[in-house]
Amino acid sequence: MDRVPPFDPELGLALSALDRAAREPFTPENLAARQAHDVAVRRRPTVDELRAGGTFEVEELRVTGPAAATAGTGGPDGTAGTELTLVSARPAGVTEPLPLLYYLHGGGMIMGNAWSVLPRLLREWVLPLGLAVVSVEYRLAPQARYPAAVEDCYAGLAWAAGHADRLGVDPARIVVGGKSAGGGLAAALALLTRDRGGPVPIGQLLLSPMLDDRNATFSCGQMAGVDLWDRTSNATAWQALLGDRYGDPDLPAYAAPARATDLSGLPPAYVDVGSAETFRDECVGYANGLWQAGGEAELHVWPGAFHGFDTFAPQAALTHDARRTRTRWLRRILARTTDLSGLPPAYVDVGSAETFRDECVGYANGLWQAGGEAEL
Incomplete structure (x- = not known):
């Protein structure tokens, strides 16, 4: 095994405190059981709980996806014109249009839901920054393979932008974002909106994004069997998403944004990742690619951090630093506007x-x- 970066002391303690089952890698053999376990134990707050006694306006929406073209993602998959579930939240009592954070949940493309991330978003960003958030319940693999998830995300974004008045948001101030798989989907959305001429985000918030299906970076090998999400879990998730296309040398960048050969014309990006995690090198490489293409990217590599450190060690000093830094970037991006006249x-x-x-x-x-x- 390669030498590995040391874990931050607080994060190392949090990692060692996890039970063995939580650290067991995902494999094709245990995937179905792990998915069922995630559904059983993952907290899914109700709309009433999210409203927090009237502090927030929260609505679950069942909408019809726009009939958008799917050229370039690998062919139509039935998203256009079908029903999507979105969750919308905003501070209560605000009448003016708010900036929108279109946020996509993590879970390796194989787990998670649109509701479980909302309590943190409401607490950290919606109220302090005065923004609205929309999250989409995208389809998971392997039950739905690529391009199902990214098309669901695109359709939800197109619907939100097209119904800005209904949601009380400003369609000229949309940030796409997400963590892990959600970060990878947000990066794919930035590419799709550029190439399709769809809703143009003003920023992309990519938190430890899952970008590269090839699983071949140095950090993938270095952190094998060490990171909470290692190359075995990563390969299992990508295989579940891509099916027969796993390993395809011609895989579109909308499936795995690290495959992109043209990163020009994309919105400003915030990219963060841990120094002791599997995704480190692909995230650093993606930020570097944005700079080489003449784009804007802010990159943070958190020393001694494993994948998902802020979830498993929420009180650690490094977690507080990361959250403050993300909030500052969001505040700066949202302060930008195309018209101050x-x-x-x-x-x-x-x-x-x-x-x-x-x-x-x-x-x-x-x-x-x-x-x-x-x-x-």
Whole structure:
């Protein structure tokens, strides 16, 4: 076995405290049982619970997917015109259109649901940042293979953008995001919206994204049998998703974004990953590819972090650092707008040694550039 980066002390303790079953890799032989176990134990909050006594407006929506073209993903899969389930949430009592975070859950393309991630999103981003969130219940593998999941995600995004008034969101301020498998799907969505001329996100929030089906990076081998999600689990999940196309040298980038040969024209990206996880090298490589294509990417490699560290060690110092950093990026991206003209005079002040300095200065500068009045 290759030498591996040391785990952060707090994270190492959290990892060692997990029971043996939780650390057992996914295999084709145990996949069905592991999926059934996940459905049985994963917490799925109700709409009433998510509303938190009237703090949030939460709605489960059953919608018809737009009849969007599926050229390029490998052929039509029946998403267009079929029923999708979305969950929409926003702060209660807000009447103006809000920016939208279109967030996709993780679970290796084989597990998870649209509801389980919402309590954290509501607590960390929806209320503090004043945004709305929509999550889609995309189909899971191997019951539905590629391109089912990414087409579900695209159809949900197209519906949300096309029904912005219904949702109370600003279609010009949409961020796509997700964690693990959800991060990979968000990256695929950015590629799809570019190539199809679909809803254009202003940012992509990629948290330890699952990007590369080839399972051949140095970190895949280095972290084999060590990371919570290792190359055995990774191969099992990709095989479940791709079926006979697993290992196909001509696999589209919409299935595995690390396959993309053209990363130009994509929205600004936030990419983070642990130094001690399987996805490290593919995430670093993806950010590097965005830079090489002339794009914008902010990359964070959390020292000593394994895959999903913030879920399994929520009180660790590194988890708090990661969450604060993600929030700052979201705040900066959402502060950007294509049109600052016609706004009333503004007074903006900020300390020279505080976190929000640069975004406040940038906002005032944007007002001046748009012919507006601002005192800074």
